[in-house]
Amino acid sequence: MLTDQQIFRRRAAGQPVFEDEREKNHQHMITLRLENTIGALNRVINMFSQRGFNLTSVSVGETNEPGISRMTLVTTGTDRIIAQVVKQLDNLIDTLSVDDVTEAPHVQRELCLVKVAADASNRSVLTGISDIFRGRVVNITTETMTFEVSGPPAKINGFIGMMDEYTILEVARSGRIAMRRKMEFEEDAE
Amino acid sequence: MSSSAALRYDYHHRAATRAAVGTSFLSNGSDSSAGSPGSHPLNGQTMTGSQILLRAIEAEGVDVIFGYPGGAVIGIYDEMHRLDLGFEHILVRHEQGGTHAAEGYAKATGKVGTVLVTSGPGATNCVTGIADAYLDSIPLVVFTGQVPTHLIGNDAFQECDTVGITRSITNHNYLVRDINDLARVVKEAYYIARTGRPGPVVVDLPKDMLAATAQFEYPDEVNIRGYSFPTQGDTAAVEQAAEMIARAEKPLLYVGGGTVSSGAGPKLTAFARRTRIPVTTTLHGIGAFPEEDELSLGMLGMHGTWYANQAVQNADLLIAVGARFDDRVTGKIAEWAPNAEIIHIxxxxxxxxxxxxxxxxxxxxxxxxxxxLDPLVEPKDTESWMRQIAEWKKTCPLECPDDEFLRPQNVIKALREKTNGHAIVVTDVGQNQMWAAQFFSYVEPRSHITSGGLGTMGFSVPAAIGAAFGLRNARRMDPSAQTPDLPVISINGDGGFLMNAQELVVAAAHGIPLKVVILNNGHLGMVRQWQELFHEERYSHTDLESTNPDFVALAEAYHCVGLRCSHPSDIKKTIDEAWEVTDRPAVMEFRVVKEEMVFPMVPAGAASDQMITSRGNLRDVA
Incomplete structure (x- = not known):
């Protein structure tokens, strides 16, 4: 029988103690508000490689607040690692706020463009598939069609999977963006 | 320029007051730069970037900067020559030496160290020192020259991506792209360097920014919206800590460098003595608690005392104060402090x-x-715990035979006797570092300076020079003349000494009476020790004996006094002779036995209580 302290130490050394959710790697979505300055993005990305953290997806863009950009990071790790990721992000001078939205009710979206080889013979089939995924045709040529589809990653993967039955020429994904459904203060009040 | 002279006096006076208070300005949450003079008297004047930079540095209360000129910063050096500034510039002989000197200065005084170098190689030569300061949380501002903005990215002469290179080894860094930002950036750099967890900040200065002109507007306040740090701890957490301490039967204070750098040494000492909780320190925590005290267990970890590690393994509560559970402290982390709850401050x-x-x-x-925490904790009855510790201290004390061999430990002990512990000891890295940590018995905060995190050989000589300048200036600026005249002792091995020995010229040029010790065992001793213990005595590339220079002649070539000691009976005489030299550094070469090893030792990957205490018990542990 291990004492609490021994359990702590084993976890610290990266040894599994129980098959416990906390010790498994989970995907987390972390949103950042950061100074929109040269090098700020670099600092964030650099921190991940400096400290050996995993980074699956990054998306960044401007916001309604002048001089502030918003970033959504997708990273994988145990609870302990994720806690470190959040603290190290918060330590960056350019970071204004850090929020791990994974556990909170949130919306997440990814935008995807898929260019498929298409001619008169299969255009309507492809459009039909796209409709099911609430996709749109954004460009058409004599030999290709380009679809736009947005949604959570599972939906995008499903769409790409379907299109893979045909000839995909190019795929571009934006990386995920995420947002809490309610503001944090609303949740605190509940 | 009378106004300038008045200004200079004012800054010096303020800096002196700040140093004299002793409590670090780290602890203050708001902009605690006592250097902010309300509105700066030169505000509104049109100046070049070079002038703005120098006036801003001056306004931060800096009394010395360490630097090396070059093409990209020639304009700054030109203004330095012309202006009457409130600080002096020390010309080092290698930029790495400059950064270490600034580190030594910062560690000895608690103030921010300043470095000024040119672009390209000037900046890259600083990288080791910046990384060193980052790992050891030493406040540093490093100004690097840069090629003009229109040439950045063109692979111009002496260009390198300084902010890119230093990003992961600084608390923050800046590339100044608009001269109107310059004064603010300087103020922010010093603020970030000294507040929160202290550390290095790099400011990269393109040459055209230094030549351009703007109105000097030195801000009164710092406002960085993404940067905050608490000073007070959370009340509920502090109460929880007090309860844990009240419950504990075998508590142990585990004290790190944060205690020294925040100026909490005297508070910690009072707290430990009143509550009767024993204390062990990390390498950087040395000096926070007087090692002569019966509550002191000395250093813990890989080369810590056997009894400190025993105490850790048996404690039911560890109170970590400004320490970071480094791998050199914990050893095999899964078996470290198996019975202890942990309070981490x-x-x-x-x-x-x-x-x-x-x-x-x-x-x-x-x-x-x-x-x-102090008012919430009652004095504890730790008598039986202390009895146990006293027994451990008897079982395996730190000791070294006094025999016919010149043993390095006895040199350290002799230095302790000479100074009674009132000295600043600056060590290099390796065996000399560990012996200096084990055998000096430190009594004061800031009396022990070393490269702990990065383990930078070549640190000692320049860092000692920086510390000596810091002390000298503190004495000059101390209106009450209460700053003691402490000797600064640089302890080196024969390997590390050669890595920055050139800086001795600087000490000699300024008449700094540094006491430089070379524990010459003709080998890279720590690596040799590992080779003997763990690599079946294959001494691969660690023998320096036949190729070492004549250290006495080398010292004299650098305008220092050179002394050599080859016999244990001459240790004291050599030290006495060195102490008689007051106008230049004295370099003492001790020809110590090469077989001496640093014990006790936790071998890599072992638990903290599995220490090798001598050559004899190596097999038992393995």
């Missing part, structure tokens, strides 16, 4: 529970958190 949230999860986390400055 640290200014850096990311440090807490990073390596070892804490049961009670208090993010705050050691100085303030101890203030909060």
């Amino acid at each position: 640290d200014i850096d949230a990311a440090c807490i529970s990073k390596n070892v999860p804490a049961n009670c986390s208090i993010q705050g400055d050691a100085f303030h958190v101890l203030d909060q």
Whole structure:
């Protein structure tokens, strides 16, 4: 029988103690508000490689607040690692706020463009598939069609999977963006 | 320029007051730069970037900068020559030496060290020192020259991506792209360097920014919206800590460098003595608690005392104050302190529970958190715990035979006797470092300076020079003349000494009576030790004996006094002779036995209580 302290130490050394959710790697979505300055993005990305953290997806863009950009990071790790990721992000001078939205009710979206080889013979089939995924045709040529589809990653993967039955020429994904459904203060009040 | 002279006096006076207070300005949450003079008297004047930079440095209360000129910063050096500034510039002989000197200055005084170098190689030569300061949380501002903005990215002469290179080894860095930002950036750089968890900040200065002109507007306040740090700990957490301490039967204070840098040494000492809780320190915590005290267990960890590690392994509560559970402290982390609950006090949230999860986390400055904790903790009855510790101390004390061999430990002990512990000891890295940590018995905060995190050989000589300048200036600026005239002792091995020996010229040029010790065993001793213990005595590339220079002649070539000691009976005489030299450094070469090893030792990957205590018990552990 291990004492609490021994359990702590084993976890610290990266040894599994129980098959416990906390010790498994989970995907987390972390949103950042950061100074929109040269090098700020670099600092964030650099921190991940400096400290050996995993980074699956990054998306960044401007916001309604002048001089502030918003970033959504997708990273994988145990609870302990994720806690470190959040603290190290918060330590960056350019970071204004850090929020791990994974556990909170949130919306997440990814935008995807898929260019498929298409001619008169299969255009309507492809459009039909796209409709099911609430996709749109954004460009058409004599030999290709380009679809736009947005949604959570599972939906995008499903769409790409379907299109893979045909000839995909190019795929571009934006990386995920995420947002809490309610503001944090609303949740605190509940 | 009378106004300038008045200004200079004012800054010096303020800096002196700040140093004399002793409590670090780290602890203050707001902009605590006592250097902010309300509105700067030169505000509104049109100046070049070079002038703005120098006036801003001056306004920060800096009394010395360490630097090396070059093409990209020639304009700054030109203004330095022309202006009457409130600080002096020390010309080092290698930029790495400059950064280490600034580190030594910062560690000895608690103030921010300043470095000024040129672009390209000037900047890259600083990288080791910046990384060193980052790992050891030493406040540093490094100004690097840069090619003109229109040439950045063109692979221009002496160009390198300084902000890119230093990003992961600084608390923050800046590339100044608009001259109107320059004064603000300088103020922010010093603020970030000294507040929160201290550390290095790099400011990269393109040459055209230095030549351009703008109105000097030195801001009164710093406002960085993404930067905040608590000073006080969370009240509930502090109360929880007090309860844990009340419950504990075998508590142990585990004290790190944050205690020294926040100025909490005296508070911690009072707290430990009143509550009767024994104290062990990390390498950087040395000096926070007087090692002569019966409550002191000395240093813990890989080359810590056997009894400190025993205490850790048996404690039921560890109170970590400004320490970071480094791997050199914990050894095999899964078996470290198996019975202990942990209270972790640290200014850096990311440090807490990073390596070892804490049961009670208090993010705050050691100085303030101890203030909060102290009234909540009753004196404890630790008598039986202390009896156990006393037994451990008898079982395996730190000792060294006094025989016919010139043993390095006895040199350290002789230095302790000579100074009675009132000295600043600056060590290099390796065996000399560990012996200096084990055998000097430190009594004061800031009396021990070393490169702990990065383990930079070649640190000692330049860092000692920086510390000596810091002390000299503190004495000059101390209106009450109460700053003691402490000797600065640089302890080296024969390997590390050669890595920055050129800086001795600087000490000689300024008449700094540094006491430089070379423990010459003709080998890279620590590596040799590992080769003997763990690599079947294959001494691969660690023998320096036949190729070492004549250190006495080398010292004299650098305008220092050179002394050699080859016999244990001459140790004291050599030290006495060195102490008689007052106008230049004295270099003492001790020809010590090469077989001497640093014991006790936790071998890599072993638990903290599995220490090798001598050559004899090596097999038992393995």
